[in-house]
Amino acid sequence: MDIVILAVVIAVVVLGALGGLVVGSRRKKQLPPPPPAAPDLTAPPAEPHVGDEAETPRDEPRRTIEEVDLPDGSAPAAVEEPPVVEELPPAEIEVPEPTAGRLVRLRARLSRSQNALGKGLLTLLSREHLDDDTWEEIEDTLLTADVGVLPTQELVEGLRERVKVLGTRTPAELRGLLREELLKLVGTDLDRTVKTEPEDRKPGIVMVVGVNGTGKTTTTGKLARVLVADGNTVVLGAADTFRAAAADQLQTWGERVGAHTVRGPEAGDPASVAFDAVKEGKEMDCDVVLIDTAGRLHTKTGLMDELGKVKRVVEKHAPLDEVLLVLDATTGQNGLVQARVFAEVVDITGIVLTKLDGTAKGGIVIAVQRELGVPVKLIGLGEGPDDLAPFEPEAFVDALIGE
Template identity: 55%
Template sequence: MDVSWIPGDSDLVVALIAGLVVIGGVAAAVVGKARQAPPRPAPPRTAPPRPSQGDDAAVAPAPEAPSEGEAPARETAVEAPEAVDHRFGRLRRRLGTGLGESLLAIFRRGSLSQDDWDELEETLLLADVGAGATDALLTDLRARLKATPDADPRAVLRAALLDVVDPTLDRSLALGAAGDGALHTAIVVGVNGVGKTTTVGKIARVLVAQDRTVVLGAADTFRAAAADQLETWGARVGVPVVRAHVDGADPASVAYEAADRARAESAEVLLVDTAGRLQNKQGLMDELGKIVRVVSKVSPPSEVLLVLDATTGQNGLTQARVFGQVAPLTGIVLTKLDGTAKGGIVLAVQRELGVPVKFVGLGEGADDLAPFDPEGFVDSLLGQ
């Protein structure tokens, strides 16, 4: 570079220019690397807690509300086959190490003595099968073994258990078909803590996945948390929830308002959550009967589902009998079945009430409410 025209010390000027060139090159290299560097990964988002299995648990926070005029997104409840297999695998491991293991241990002894039959009876009673169902099952087993003495005892036991569960019963929800233009109503009843509100939310999730339009009625006005919990589920699956405007409102009026809204919006299914009424409080049981009568003015209930906790055993049968006096029960939902190694309550309910078990709870996840499969249950019981 010719710097002869610059006044002063030319060597000093040359050095300054060279320094500027070097600094510019370094800056350009840094900028280039910054442009090529991959973006930093965003911090992981924490999923909101799920609503609890029990009615009395703390309510999970509702999802973020959509902007004005925007409908909340619906969740899809389609289950992958492997998820279903894993779910029933838990039940198989649980029941197979309880009642099923005890029964098979007795039958492997070959010819049964009277002591063996007595032990068998005790085993069934301890597993919450109930006196009536136990007597019927033992009578059937004796007849089968006498008629086919060379038969595999395991196969004989499976056939007898399957007859008690009765695979011929219709276990589908009587809520019509999508697009039939009618409003179908289901009322969900049961005592506190069995999981009624969660069951309503999970059934709504299944119906939405079938492209059904659903309205939820929060008729449990005795416990404000129940309505909050149901609203969480409603927001989660994208369905409206009708609830009381004040605490302690008349449950029947809320149920009627929900039915009226469902009819006005041409909804296909109305699911009504009721209070956890104790069977020894006649006034509350009368209130349940009033809900049924009021809703019937708009849409007679085609389903009255009783939610039972499978871990309560024979107490569940008592609850079922009392609720059946107030409303005609059409189906049983057995929650927390994966939490007991007994499982005999299924046999007792089927035989003594004649009301089919339609759903079973096999966990606390949103997809852990499964249609009851008689053969799958018996096989799980026997560890097959």
């Protein structure tokens, strides 16, 4: 029995020893290496280290020395030439149409707007009996056309007296009668020449005044065309420095006819620009200097200070030859209020009536001349560059009464 127990114990010890050996061998066994990481396609290629050999791409066939073209120095390397920049031709300078007879050519445009006045008067004068009511209607027709109260009274009195003396009234006689009386009011003996050629010096100096919105800057540009068409050289002074658009607009007008434009900084001193314009005009030996002034001022005091300063500074060079007041014919009696203010500030020598083709109130020509005691010298009859015409009383009256 003891022998059996001893044998069992020995067997257990032997099995335990064998188990320890197996476990020990398993612990000493190395683990397999981890699988290689997937390549990062976004990472930049690794920089070669010193001593590394550059590999030849396996998929690119290697060339022999016979296949390689070596430079022999005979052909110069091609140099890329710069692109050819095409030069733009200089802007063409326009040649304005002559001013002689310009109003005659524009008479049809004038008559379209003014013909109602003449036709209305002729119709009333053709009545068989010209009683007081008819003459009152004639007065109303003239007042509606902005002829003015005093000129209307003069015209009616003159017509009544001549009709009474005439006796018979054929259409031709009435037209001739009305034409003569209107010409008296418009005035045929006034000097309507724009003074630009002083006898003792050059250049002639013209200052253009008027409130904004009357077409003042545009009129200055068109006047430059009139002067160039008559063979003069012109320098423009953009003294309306409070509106950048005014200086740009004036310069564009000047470039069209080859006139030099003098301008200053925005909101700069207008008198300084006017002074420089006259100075450059003298240096360039030009014929005429046109100065476009600011029209933004509404108070009489500010207007007086501004225009007075410009005038004083310009006259350090030479006296002004013309001060032209630009009025919008469509404003009617309101334009007369503006005219009075400007006339008190500077000595107006002439009037420019713009937009006369856009109103049926052509009588404003008579009223404004009577109000200021100065002649209408130029009239604007449209938007075209050559629609500014010297005022000719005969052509104007003919447009009023029609053919």
